[in-house]
Amino acid sequence: MVRIISGSARGRTLKVPEGQVVRPTADRVREALFNVLVHRHHIPFGGARVLDLFAGAGSLGLEAKSRGAALAWFVEQDATVAKVLAGNLATFGEGTRLILQPVARFLAGPKPAEGARFDLVFLDPPYRIGAVAPTLLALVDGWLAPGARVVIEHPADEAIVPPGGLGIHDQRIYGGTAVTVVGDAEEAL
Numbered sequence: 001m002v003r004i005i006s007g008s009a010r011g012r013t014l015k016v017p018e019g020q021v022v023r024p025t026a027d028r029v030r031e032a033l034f035n036v037l038v039h040r041h042h043i044p045f046g047g048a049r050v051l052d053l054f055a056g057a058g059s060l061g062l063e064a065k066s067r068g069a070a071l072a073w074f075v076e077q078d079a080t081v082a083k084v085l086a087g088n089l090a091t092f093g094e095g096t097r098l099i100l101q102p103v104a105r106f107l108a109g110p111k112p113a114e115g116a117r118f119d120l121v122f123l124d125p126p127y128r129i130g131a132v133a134p135t136l137l138a139l140v141d142g143w144l145a146p147g148a149r150v151v152i153e154h155p156a157d158e159a160i161v162p163p164g165g166l167g168i169h170d171q172r173i174y175g176g177t178a179v180t181v182v183g184d185a186e187e188a189l
Contacts, residue, residue, distance in 0.1 A: 002059050005031045007066030016057045017084045024057045025153060029174045045069050051118040053103045058085045060122040071095045077102040111142035119145045124153040137163045149183045
């Protein structure tokens with residue numbers, strides 16, 4: 001069972017596609033991650049623009065939406081998973097958008113206007129498919145607002161090397177899962 005941890009939708013249960021198609025972020029990892037984002041990185045969720053890539057059930061983006069994000073876009077390529085995700089989004093009303101498309105194709109498309117870029121991006125691809133590096137590279141090309149953070153969930157033994165302009169701000173390990181926060185290289189560790 002996956003549930004929203006905090007905010008206006010606290011306690012709401014999210015549906016998750018059956019089988020091994022998605023790997024939702026565990027509640028305890030999500031709670032720890034959001035505590036780090038709020039208390040260490042001072043991420044203001046109120047009014048934020050959020051992009052959830054490889055969205056799956058949408059737990060990361062919906063957690064941000066519950067905490068006050070103005071909008072949250074969810075990119076998912078699997079039609080069966082997207083159908084479940086659409087049901088989860090419907091319970092949140094306005095301010096969510098589902099894009100049924102491969103992440104690489106979406107990021108190669110039209111970029112948002114400068115004032116409409118994303119403040120927070122969640123990047124949680126299937127493990128070991130080599131998607132992190134090319135996705136980060138695409139994001140720095142017109143998708144990120146000034147001061148934006150990208151939160152990457154990945155195997156603990158996988159090194160993250162941000163492209164030019166980005167640096168590592170934080171990294172936490174939860175068993176076999178690591179969460180790395182990247183952002184402006186000038187503010188990195």
